[in-house]
Amino acid sequence: MSQMQNVERQLREMILGLEIGPGERLTERWIESRFGASRTPVRxxxxxxxxxxxxxxxxxxxxxxxxxLAELGQIAVYRExxxxxxxxxxxALEDRSGIDVIAAMLDSCDAETPREEWHRVGMDFHIExxxxxxxxxxxxxxxxAMTRLSRARWLEVRDEAALGRAWAEHHAILDAVKGGDAEKAARLLSNHIAGSRDRLVTSLHDDRRGLRARGFAVVAA
Amino acid sequence: MSQMQNVERQLREMILGLEIGPGERLTERWIESRFGASRTPVRxxxxxxxxxxxxxxxxxxxxxxxxxLAELGQIAVYRExxxxxxxxxxxALEDRSGIDVIAAMLDSCDAETPREEWHRVGMDFHIExxxxxxxxxxxxxxxxAMTRLSRARWLEVRDEAALGRAWAEHHAILDAVKGGDAEKAARLLSNHIAGSRDRLVTSLHDDRRGLRARGFAVVAA
DNA sequence: GATACCATTTTGGTATACCAAACTGGTATC
DNA sequence: GATACCAGTTTGGTATACCAAAATGGTATC
Known part of the structure; x- marks a missing residue:
């Protein structure tokens, strides 16, 4: 793999993994030395x-x-x-068997599954x-949209009940799609996204002092 | 303005203006010498x-x-x-006075307006x-989406009647939005995009031999 | 102590040298 | 004539040198 793709992937992982905090400044020279690449692939x-x-x-x-936070609201509208x-x-497709693969992906998560995995599966559900x-x-x-939401969702304070509710909503959406009920699927998905947005923005807004204490830049809605 | 933005803007104009044809190969060295910039801003x-x-x-x-052509169909769905x-x-906004500015923009086009201007206004309508x-x-x-459609729309064979119909449809959409009738606006816009797509794909499909004769790569649907 | 000013350092923007891989065109071989 | 092969060229990937502008930090001045 080329250096360019390497730097891009590693830097993205550091940002999404919050190893580099939101709002933190970056210099090309720091990235250069951090990843052992020259400025060309860094740029x-x-x-x-x-x-x-x-x-x-x-x-x-x-x-x-x-x-x-304002951006998170706009992304929710865009997502919907x-x-x-x-x-x-x-x-409306004849062959909707791909749904089963996604359902199996959801079912691969259980009580013992680490939070990181729940996080990944939650985004992959929407992407797939x-x-x-x-x-x-x-x-x-x-x-x-999922990439832009990733860090915020990771910082969201989510309890077991919230994870379970999202899991159930995901399955309900899949059932509606599998049954060919576009209207129902659209309505369920719409509500799911709106609820997800509300919980996310509320959680981050309530915790904004804590986030800023960690050195994270949080822009109010 | 920096060289980077300069090269980007000029190269974009050459591509959108079909001075460099669809499918044509580009080398960094050619761009470098063409615009008098080094490879860094070119890249x-x-x-x-x-x-x-x-x-x-x-x-x-x-x-x-x-x-x-297949991509044009997908873009239409995305646009819609x-x-x-x-x-x-x-x-749903209280203040919808911005509509009037767009209406005025449409009205700035008349029979003497060059085709290039109709083209630009037709895209700006949707963007604004x-x-x-x-x-x-x-x-x-x-x-x-408009950027990606730009070249195809320019190559489309459009008669006076088609331009007039699009103009009327644009005005009808604005009227519905101004009146706060979201459903009507949505329906009109939906039909407008679908019709636009059909005429575009049909026109390019019918003319694909002519396009290829001009050295343009055309991928079938 | 606050502030205006200047020397130094840092930083992104740019140009360029170098390399390995891919491409090209011709040639020898069958 | 087709093909395998090879030398030369081209090309994108990378590293690096240089520059002007911006940031920095210390200092003189009030």
Whole structure:
């Protein structure tokens, strides 16, 4: 694998894993020495991560994107538009057997599953559901939205009950799609996204002092 | 303005203006000498244009994105999802005076207006309409879709009647939004996009031999 | 103590040298 | 004539040197 892809992947993991906090400044020279690559691949990685919304310009330099509560609300609206469109397409397909694979993915999580895995599966559910639509643009949009939501969802304070509720909602959506009931699937998905947004924004808003104490930049809604 | 932004802007204009044909190969050295910049800003521009979908990888090198009829259909579905979502948001706003500005923009076109201007206004209509929603992600999505459709729409064979019909449809959509009738606006916009897609794909499909004769790569649906 | 100012350092933007892999064109071989 | 092969060239990937602008930090001045 090329250095460019290597730097991009490792830097993305550090940002998503909060090893580099939201709002933290980045210098090309630091990344260069941190990953043992020269500035050329570093700059390529920065340009790519900028389009993913994980980093942004801070004056002349670079900074990890802050947690932006207003942005989370806008992303939820965007998600709803594209995910509902995707699920309607999928519900209209003759072959909806791909649903079973996603259901199996959900079922691979149980009480002993680490939180990190719940997190990953929770995002992959939406991405894989969008993939079934066969529309590359809807898929890309969902993947992009999930990437931007990833850190916020990780910071969200979620209890067992919330995880279980999301799991049940996911299964209910799959059942509706599998049954070809596009309207029901759309309604369930819509409510799921709205509820997810509310819990997420509320949790982060309530915990914003704690987050700032950890050195994370949090932009109010 | 920096060299990077300069190269990016000029190269984008050459691609959108079909001065470099769909499918044509690009080398970093050619761009370097063409615009009098070194490879560093050239590479930055290429990476950006790649995320816009205007260029892509062709093996190890670069190539201008071909006209892809299947992709045009997928973009139409994507557009419908995000544009309808945006228009529903806008129809629910208290202050919808921004509509008047867009209407004035439409009215600035008449029989003497050059085709290039009709083209630009036709895309800006959708972009500005999405902007009124206030949702950055919906706006970005529409702008991105329009960029990807730009070359295809330019190559489309459109008569006076088609331009007039699109103009009337645009006005009808604005009227519905202004009146706060989200359902009507959504329906009109949905039909407008579907009709636009059908005419576009049919036109390019019928003319695909002519396009290929001009050296343009056209990927069938 | 606050502030304006200057020297130094840091940083992103740019140009360029070098390399390995891929491509090209010609040639020898069958 | 087709094909396998090889030398030369081209190309993207990478490292690095240089620059101007910005940030930094210390100091003189009030």
């Amino acid at each position: 390529a990685a920065l340009l790519r991560l900028e389009t993913e919304g994980l980093i942004g310009r801070d004056g002349r330099g670079w900074a990890v994107a802050p947690i932006n 538009a594209v995910e509902v469109a995707a699920v309607r397409l999928t519900a 559901l969008a993939r079934l639509s066969g529309n590359e643009f809807l898929l890309r949009a969902v993947r992009d | 930055a521009a290429l990476l950006r244009l790649e995320t816009e979908g205007l260029i892509g990888r062709d093996g190890r090198g670069w190539a201008v994105a071909p006209i892809n 999802a995000v544009e309808v979502a945006a228009v529903r948001l806008t129809a 309409l999405a902007r009124l929603s206030g949702n950055e992600f919906l706006l970005r999505a529409v702008r991105d």
